Amino acid sequence: MSYKPFMKKSIWVILAAFVASCTPTKIVVPLEEGQVQVGATLGRPKINSGSLPLLGIYAAKGVSESTTAYGAAQLSSALFGAIQLDGGVVKSLRPSQGFTPGFSYSYGGNVFFSARDYAVRVYPEAGANMFWQRGPHILNVSVNSWVDPTWFLAEYGRGQILAPSLGAGYRLRYKWLEVQAEYKVVNPTREIHVPQAYVPSTLGLGGRGFYWGAAINF
């Protein structure tokens, strides 16, 4: 039995991946007070033998020395009639010093709105970052989890309250430029299933892939 080309088959997965709590970690180290960052993110979750492009845009602003607020929109979802916005804050707990890591945490929310039937879903999220910063170089290990307050709406009782993700990455914050690369394991507490597609997993659970970002600092 022959099938149509890879991309056509995989659009489901694009949608699956961008919503599966796997938007990139936008800010790890809070910006300086008053600093504004505008950027774009590209998620590359793995599917079959390749990866897929999930595009998003975001803006962030350092509202104090230790707190940065951000807002973002996922463009891939808009293509299919769903508005996906997220926003939140990242707060510094302690800076990185030498080999001693710094820590920050974040919280916020994600909103999905269907342009077809006006269905709305809201998923709060919280995360923590451990990072090492040396000059413009930042290494990070991050954990994050979305909370599904409407898990009971999932059919046949298959909803889960938490949708966690784990990530490790590198970012270069140099003057007006910031670029980032991160490898993420998403939803490792459940099997991600897409009909007639193979989703590379970790021990049979979740999905994974590289996420990229580029931003300009003002």
Added chain:
Amino acid sequence: MKQMLYIIALCLGLASCADISFAMLYGGSGEYNFSNADLDTAYHIDEEKIHLFTVPSEDDTIHGMYLGDFSQLENDTIIVYLHGNGPSMDGFWSTVAVLANIGHQHRYGVVMYDYRGYGKSTGTTQNAASMAADYDAVMLWLEHRGLTSDRMVVFANSLGSLPAGPAAAGGSRITVEKLVMEVPQSSADVIMQNATGLSLPSSMITEYNFNLGQDMENYPGELLWMHAEEDDVAPVETARSAMRRHEGTYYREEVYPNVGHGLRWDIGNEEWTRVIHEFILN
């Protein structure tokens, strides 16, 4: 607040009407060169019993195939085979040949057709309405040739369960009294939720909404559900939940361990036909 409203307005403007259904449905080209060379000798079909036909479905043309003598439509049991998510009927030729020869050679008449956008059928399958219209067009063709509900068996394979569900739940001009669901899906929402891990409704990405559990609840006739424990296309757990909502006159389930979505190939024709024939004769 004003900025937020601008952002929301911008996103609404960006939100397009693209629908994921075009990616879910793998319609493709079809040759319709149905030959015994592709079949095991036990399932050969006499050439004069292979009939290709077309029927109008709204503005589109549906291509179908009937295996058997036309006289069977007036007085014998006919199997209506709703095929799975392959490019065309071509990929299901060997399956309908087996169905036609259950019991003995040319025992049953079998009807199969390509949905819009599959094989030579024109147009594009987009939603439940277009699937229902195509099904109804074929039902009309069968009704005009004398088929009645007491002699019809609807056999739905995988994707075929999508039109079969609403048809069984009262949407068929020839009432469905016997239904075989082979490796069916369960609902559009389940597919969305299995893919995302979140309680998202399928309306986020498609207008093609279906709910086979609801359909089975509303189907009063006989149901045979066949599935594979290792099915990685239609998960058995949610299919089971959907099929067991059936409260009709007769229910039978056959779930096979260590096999996948290609059920007939995995369990073999002997077991496959045994179960189906028992159900037909029930």
